[in-house]
Amino acid sequence: MKDKEVAEIIQEETRRQNQGIELIASENYPSVDVREAQGSILTAKYAEGYPGRRYYGGCVYIDEIENLAIERAKSLFHVAFANVQPHSGSQANFAAYHALLKKGAKILSLDLNDGGHLTHGSPVSFSSDWYQFVHYGLDETSHLDYEGIEKKLYEENPDLFLAGYSAYPYAIDFRRMREILDRYQEKTGKRCYFLVDMAHIAGIVAAGLCQNPCDYADVVTSTTHKTLRGPRGGILLTNQEELSKKINKSVFPYTQGGPLEHIIAAKAVAFQEDLQPSFVTYMKKVLENTKACNDALFSFGAKVSSTDNHLFLVNVKESYGLTGREAENLLSLADITVNKNMIHGDKEKPKDTSGLRIGFAAATSRGCTKEDAIAIASLIDSILKGGEKVAEEKKEEVHHLTSSWKRIEELRYLED
C-alpha cells in the first residue's frame, strides 16, 4: 500500500488484534478468503436491482456471484428465499419492519436493558420514530418469560412480535413462541407477524446446534460478521414468496441503493465455509469454551449467568464491586477486550452498567482451547480483584497465551 499513513494504522490494529484476547461476543475473525473477496474489484460495479433484473448493464458475473450467495444462504439455513444485500444487521431490520408493517404499527420486543438491540425500539434509533414499541421482559431467573409474553400479546395486540437478542445467554424456544402466536391469532383473529433477529446466534443455527428460527418465524434477519464469521453485513430470510417480494422491494429501492457486490461475494465465501462439517466442530468448540470460562468464573465465586450459547454475563458490581465500565477498562489494560453490558434489573446507567458480556466466538476462531478458556477466567478474576497493578502485570501472560494461537491475518477455514 502506497499510503503509508493508512498502512501504518492498519498494521498497528493487526498487532493489537493478534496480541489481545478478543472476548466481545459480537466480534469474530473472517478468513483470508473472505477478506480477499471483500477487497476484490467487484466493489467497482453498480448493480441496483436483483439478479436478472438490474438497472445497469454489465452485470453477468455480478448476477452469478449474487445468485451463488443466495443459494448458499438458502442451503445453510434450510429456507426458501434469501436477500443478501443488506449492508448491516440494522439495515436488515429496517427493511424487515418496512416489508411487514405500516408506519406507526405496534411492535412487541424485549426490554432493551434485558438484551435487546438498538433497532428493537431504542429512543435513539430510527425504530422508535417509525414504530410504536412495547416490551416484554425476563422472569426472576433472567430467562424469557413465555407466559408473560402470551399475556402481553393479548394486552397490547401488537402487529409484530420480535425475538432474537444481543445479550441473552440462554436457548430461545422459537417453537413455543410460534405456538403462542398461533393460539393468539386464532383466538383474536388478529394478524401478528413473527420476526426473529438471529444476529448473534446465526452461527449456532447454521451448525444445527439450536432451533432454527426459519422453521417458525415469518421473517428472519441476521448479521453475517458475528458467529457466521463472514464480512460485515446483513441478510434477510423467509419461506413465504409473498413476503420475499416485499422484502426485496424494501431493501432496494426503499432503504438502500447499489448493493455491495464485493461484500456479497465475501458472504458467499463465508456461507461456503459455514456449510462445512468443520464449521460444526468450530461452533461446538465455541460453546464448550464459553461454558468452560463461565463455569470457572462461577467456581471462583463470581456472580455469572449460566450459558447455552457463545456468550454469558457477569455481574461485576456484585462480584467485584466494580461497574461494567470500570471492569472493561481494567481488563483492557491487560489487552483483554470485553464490553460493559446492562444486566436484568440493572440499577446503573447504560454508560456505567453492572455487567460485562463475554463471548468466545472470536477467540475460538484463533484456536483458543478449553484449557485456555479456563486460564482466561483466572486472568479475568485476578485482574478484577487486583486492580490496575495486577492488570499491568498480567498483560505479558495475555500476550504469551495469544502467541500460541493462529495469527488473524493468516486464518483459513476451507480445506485445500
Ligand SMILES: *Cc1c(COP(=O)(O)O)cnc(C)c1O
Ligand atoms: C449486532 C446486532 C444487530 C446489528 O448489526 P449491525 O450490523 O451492527 O447493524 C442487530 N440485531 C442484533 C440482535 C444484534 O446483535
